[in-house]
Amino acid sequence: MSSGSAIRGSRVGSSPMRPDERTEPAPRRQITYFCAAGHDSIIWFAAEAAVPDTWDCPRCGQPAGLDSSAPPGRLRAEPYKSHLAYVKERRSDEDAAAILAEALAKLRQRRGE
Known part of the structure; x- marks a missing residue:
C-alpha cells in the first residue's frame, strides 16, 4: 500500500501547475478559416509564423480557406x-x-x- 502523503498527479521536479506570473506567453494571433460546409475554425499561430492559405477543417476534414465568401471546394473522394x-x-x-x-x-x- 502506498503512502497517503504523496502528491497525486505530479512527479518530482515538475514545474508548477499554473503558469509562472513572471513569464509571458509568446505573442500569437488567431486566424479564421472557412470550409465549404459552412464551418469556421479559429486557429492560433505564432505572431511571426507564416499563415498557410488552406487548413484542414477540424470538423469535416475538408480544406478551409481564409476567404469566407469563397471557401475552397470539397475534395473529390x-x-x-x-x-x-x-x-x-x-x-x-x-x-x-x-x-x-x-x-x-x-x-x-x-x-x-
Whole structure:
C-alpha cells in the first residue's frame, strides 16, 4: 500500500501547475478559416509564423480557406481501387500476355507436360 502523503498527479521536479506570473506567453494571433460546409475554425499561430492559405477543417476534414465568401471546394473522394486496377495502370495488354505465357510455361514445366 502506498503512502497517503504523496502528491497525486505530479512527479518530482515538475514545474508548477499554473503558469509562472513572471513569464509571458509568446505573442500569437488567431486566424479564421472557412470550409465549404459552412464551418469556421479559429486557429492560433505564432505572431511571426507564416499563415498557410488552406487548413484542414477540424470538423469535416475538408480544406478551409481564409476567404469566407469563397471557401475552397470539397475534395473529390477517390473510389476504391483493387490490386488488379493498379496492375492494369502499370502494365500494357502485351506485357500481361507475356507474363501470363511465362507463368504458364513454368507451371507446365513443373507438371511435366
